[in-house]
Every structure is written in structure tokens, then in C-alpha cells.
Amino acid sequence: MKRFVIGIDVGGTKTACALVDENRVLYGGHSIPSNPELENERFFDVIVEEVKTLLAGQGFDASGRRPAGTRAANGQARLEAAEIAGAGVGMPSFIYYDKGHIIKTSNLVKIRDFPARDYLSEKLRLQVTLDNDARAAALAEYRHGAGKGFHNMLYCPVSSGISSAILIGGKLFRGSYGWAGETGHMIATPGEGVECGCGNRGCYMSWCSGLMIIKHIRQWIDSGEKTIMTELAGGKEKIDSIILEKAHDAGDRMAVKAFNQMTNWLGIWFYNLYVSLNINCFVLGGGLVKMGEKLLDPVRRTFDIYNHDDFPVYFKTAACGKNCGTLGAAELAWESCAENAM
Numbered sequence: 001m002k003r004f005v006i007g008i009d010v011g012g013t014k015t016a017c018a019l020v021d022e023n024r025v026l027y028g029g030h031s032i033p034s035n036p037e038l039e040n041e042r043f044f045d046v047i048v049e050e051v052k053t054l055l056a057g058q059g060f061d062a063s064g065r066r067p068a069g070t071r072a073a074n075g076q077a078r079l080e081a082a083e084i085a086g087a088g089v090g091m092p093s094f095i096y097y098d099k100g101h102i103i104k105t106s107n108l109v110k111i112r113d114f115p116a117r118d119y120l121s122e123k124l125r126l127q128v129t130l131d132n133d134a135r136a137a138a139l140a141e142y143r144h145g146a147g148k149g150f151h152n153m154l155y156c157p158v159s160s161g162i163s164s165a166i167l168i169g170g171k172l173f174r175g176s177y178g179w180a181g182e183t184g185h186m187i188a189t190p191g192e193g194v195e196c197g198c199g200n201r202g203c204y205m206s207w208c209s210g211l212m213i214i215k216h217i218r219q220w221i222d223s224g225e226k227t228i229m230t231e232l233a234g235g236k237e238k239i240d241s242i243i244l245e246k247a248h249d250a251g252d253r254m255a256v257k258a259f260n261q262m263t264n265w266l267g268i269w270f271y272n273l274y275v276s277l278n279i280n281c282f283v284l285g286g287g288l289v290k291m292g293e294k295l296l297d298p299v300r301r302t303f304d305i306y307n308h309d310d311f312p313v314y315f316k317t318a319a320c321g322k323n324c325g326t327l328g329a330a331e332l333a334w335e336s337c338a339e340n341a342m
């Protein structure tokens with residue numbers, strides 16, 4: 001019998017889900033907007049309905065089975081019988097992994113202190129594996145993307161926030177309570193700088209994440225510094241990383257200063273991760289990585305200022321593409337299936 005898992009990638013703006021088979025082929029993938037106004041149960045009820053629609057569209061009944069000979073709603077013949085082996089969920093949250101409990105979610109603030117794994121498991125009548133989205137993506141990149149062959153690897157999303165998922169010996173390292181790798185919140189300049197969602201000033205993220213660098217820019221504008229970004233964006237509140245990149249390319253002084261601050265702190269952060277863990281493969285994901293060499297080259301140069309050894313260190317960009325989150329969430333489920341089979 002052919003087996004599938006459901007991969008559910010919950011993001012701050014959209015939630016995607018798909019069926020994934022044992023060859024990691026995705027079926028019926030689609031996404032819905034994530035509603036930040038919904039609290040715990042209501043938020044996950046929407047996801048449950050979405051998953052039911054996904055399953056029905058692929059010819060599965062309510063018990064997650066598809067008898068041989070049925071067809072998916074999209075007309076594709078699905079001749080073999082099939083069953084759903086489980087579901088994996090990647091969340092942009094602090095998660096107490098062993099308990100399947102969401103502690104807090106920085107960009108979906110109403111989702112907090114909630115036993116999401118058991119709630120979903122009961123509603124979907126499936127085994128559910130719940131983890132942080134960076135760790136889900138790390139598994140996808142390790143098994144199918146830029147981290148292939150690197151059994152020690154760090155997956156670092158560089159986006160509105162920054163973090164790292166730690167893979168050691170081909171296994172995710174989660175730590176005592178499940179949120180190992182929240183290294184963006186390590187303190188770089190105690191008490192100095194803008195305040196981060198973690199409650200502190202001066203963590204790495206507060207100096208160089210996409211969201212935070214924009215905060216710095218707005219502060220500089222408020223203190224009277226000049227930039228073309230206000231005009232380019234149509235107001236300082238509308239400045240985002242795309243405007244920053246445009247202004248940087250045009251040689252705008254403040255944009256160059258912001259860019260340098262970002263790449264400098266990213267380089268220092270990567271160096272500290274390297275000396276802490278001695279992991280030599282960094283797979284960089286997240287929206288800002290789209291800037292490519294423009295971002296990576298100066299980051300690497302800062303890293304090299306502090307690194308005095310010749311051992312190879314690899315900085316790679318994520319290779320799994322737009323389905324990385326869904327594929328990674330599915331990998332969480334496949335990993336649990338494999339552990340249960342042992």
C-alpha cells in the first residue's frame with residue numbers, strides 16, 4: 001500500500017499543505033492566508049478544514065485511506081490503495097518539542113501556550129509531529145537540498161528574523177526544552193540597540209534581521225539623517241528590504257550603512273556559531289538570501305576576518321525552493337514514522 005504524509009507549513013502570512021509520498025513527490029499542494037487574528041483553537045481549526053479538503057481532493061476518505069481504483073478529484077488516476085502515515089507541522093514558533101506545545105509565536109502572537117500537536121492529532125486522527133519551521137527546512141535541505149552529504153549542518157534562515165537549526169550526525173539537535181538554535185537572540189551588545197521581540201536589546205537579530213534593520217533605518221530618519229529610501233517607498237513606514245536593496249544599489253549613504261551593519265553582524269554571528277559548534281556547512285535560507293552574492297560576499301569577508309584557520313567552511317544557499325517548508329514539514333512526519341518503526 002502506498003503511503004503518504006501530510007506536510008503543513010505554517011508561516012506568518014500563509015499556511016501551505018500538501019501530501020508527500022515516500023519518494024518525496026508533492027500532491028495537491030495549496031496554500032491559504034494565515035489569519036493573525038485567530039487564537040489557538042480557531043487558527044488550527046482552519047488548518048484542519050484545509051487538510052480535509054486536501055485529502056478529499058486526492059480521493060482519501062475520512063479515515064485517511066484511499067481504496068484501490070479510486071481517482072483523485074483532479075482526474076489523475078490513483079490506482080493503488082493508499083494510506084496517510086502521519087502529518088508534520090512546521091511552525092514559526094518556540095516549541096517545547098517533547099510535549100508538542102507551542103510556547104510563543106513571534107509573528108502570530110495570538111498563537112501561544114497551546115498543545116497544538118495533540119489538538120491536531122485528535123482532530124485529524126493522525127500521528128502529528130510538530131516542530132519549528134527552521135528545523136523542518138533544515139531536514140529538507142539536508143535530505144534533498146544544499147546540505148546533502150553534510151551530516152553536520154546549520155540551516156540559517158535570514159529573513160524578517162534570523163535563527164539556526166542544528167543538525168548533528170544527520171539528526172536534528174533540539175536541546176533540553178526543544179528550542180536549541182534560537183541563536184539570533186544571543187546577546188551581542190547588552191542593553192544597546194533596538195529592542196527585539198525576545199525582550200532584550202542588543203541580540204544579534206536586533207542588529208541584522210530584515211525587520212530590525214528597517215527599525216534602525218527609521219530611527220536614523222527620525223534623527224534627521226537623509227536618505228532616498230523615504231521617497232522611493234512613499235513614506236518611511238513603507239520602507240522594506242526591497243527598497244533598501246534598491247537604495248543600496250543606487251549608492252544611498254544610509255542604505256549602504258544599513259547594509260554594512262547587516263552583513264557585518266551576520267558575519268560575526270556565523271563566526272560565533274562556527275566556533276561554538278565547529279559545524280562547517282551553513283545553508284542559508286529566507287527572503288534576504290535572494291540578494292545573493294551582494295549579501296553573501298561581505299558576510300563571508302567578515303567571517304574571514306575572525307577565522308584564522310584554513311579548514312574549509314561552506315556557505316550555501318538553500319536549494320529546495322518554494323516547497324522547502326512543506327517538504328520539510330513532511331520530513332518531520334517521515335522521521336517520526338521511521339522512529340516508530342524501530
Ligand SMILES: [Zn+2]
Nearest residue numbers: 185196198203
Ligand atoms: Zn532577540
